[in-house]
Amino acid sequence: MSILKIGDVVLAPFALSTKPVMDYYLAQLDLDTSDYTFAANYLWLSNGSGFYAIIEDSFCFFLLSHGQLSMLLPPIGQPENAIAAMHRCFALMEENNDTHTVPRIEYVDEFLLANFVNDLEAGALVFDFLEDYIVERALVDYIYHAQELIDLPGAGFSNKRNEINRFKRVHSSHRLEMLVVDKHRQGILSLLNKWIADRMRCLPQDESERFLDGIYSERVAIKRMLNDYTFLNLIGLVILIDDEIKGFTVGEKINQHTASVIVEKTDFEVFGCAQFIFREFAKILANEYQVENINVGDDMGFDNLKKVKMSYKPSRLIAKYTIYKKSLPSAPTTYQ
Structure with a gap:
């Protein structure tokens, strides 16, 4: 991939070799947000080309799509450096983009946003700050206590417990295995293809186009995950019934106390499989990796995903914002 000047x-290509650089700057933060890891960005980067630069001693991560630049994260580094870097990054986007493209920074964690905005109003959806920018509340990450996902206590989780117990009773010969790419690759891809076909059959018509756009990114992410699983320090679990993979889940540690679930897929026709593998993965993360919190990411704006994630009673929601620049001049860009 060429550099972008x-x-x-000079913006360098965002590639596997970028991991130690990004990890160095991420280590200066202690956030539980699922987007703030190298793997989360590398795996899901499918609708454009990634570039980065170190600006004001901050890691600045850009997406180039159809010739236009945006940022997938705010500048990563010490807060006093990141604020100065943000202004320079907006200037770079303005210089590169045409006059019809509004420069933006996406997935801005609420803690980092507070460094940029002194008068942040709790619960506000859209507001102005610094006269030149607009901030819009976008999605939220769903965070759970790992032990609660394991215990599923009280009447509120009775349906989850019943689904798990039925799965164990009907599929008593099931087995769990830690994901090994050479062993499980083909079974995972076969299950993914079946999951897409099953999902399309029951998807509301008005959501089909958005689903198809998203599933392209998900297929790319899962293939990258399988190709670079070890290098990315991922943690995975598969469930087999009669030697056929019926579910898999993959995650990573975000920091010392929190892990994320990057992807989970189960066979719709196996009742209780999703609930069972989710609880078993929580056990592994808690017992073998000393994780206290589990982040399952956002709902991508899908009502069905929101309903499922809320049904597990999150202990915390982390708001994520998009920052837009109000004005926009244009200038040429040089590719090398």
Whole structure:
């Protein structure tokens, strides 16, 4: 991949070799947000090309799509450096983009946003700050106590417990295995293809187009996950029934106390499989990796995903924001 040069700033390609650089700057933060890891961004980068630069001693991660630049994360580094870097990054996007493209920074964690916005209003959806920017509340990450996902206590989780017990009773010969790519690759891809076909049959018509756009990204992410599983320090679990993979889940540790679930897929026709593998994965993360919290990411704006994630009674929701620049000049870009 070529470098991207804007004025005197050179943006380098975002690739596997970027991991130690990004990890260095991420280590200066202690966030539970699922987007703030190298793997989360590398796996889901499918609808454009990624570039990065170190600006004001901050890691600045850009997405180039159809010739236009945006940022998939705010500048990562010490807060006092990141604020200065943010202004420079907006200037770079303005210089590169045409006049019809509004520069934006996505997935801004609420803690980091507070560094940029002193008068942040709790619960506000859209507001102005610093006169030049607009902030819009976008999605939220769903965070759970790992032990609660294991115990599923009280009447509120009775349906989950019943589904798990039925699965164990009907499929008593099931077995769980830690994911090994060479052993499980083909079974995972076969299950993914079946999951897509099953999902399309029951999807509301008005959601079909958005689903098809999203599933392309998900297929790319899962293939990248299988190709680079070890290098990315991922943790995976598969469930087999009669030697056929009926579910898999993959995650990673975000920090010392929190892990995320990056992807989970189960066979719709196996009742209780999703609930069972989710609880078993929580056990592994808690007992073998000393995780206290589990982040299952956002709902991508899908009502059905929101309903499922809320049904597990999150202990915390982490709001994520998008920052837009109000004005926009244009200038040429040089590719090398």
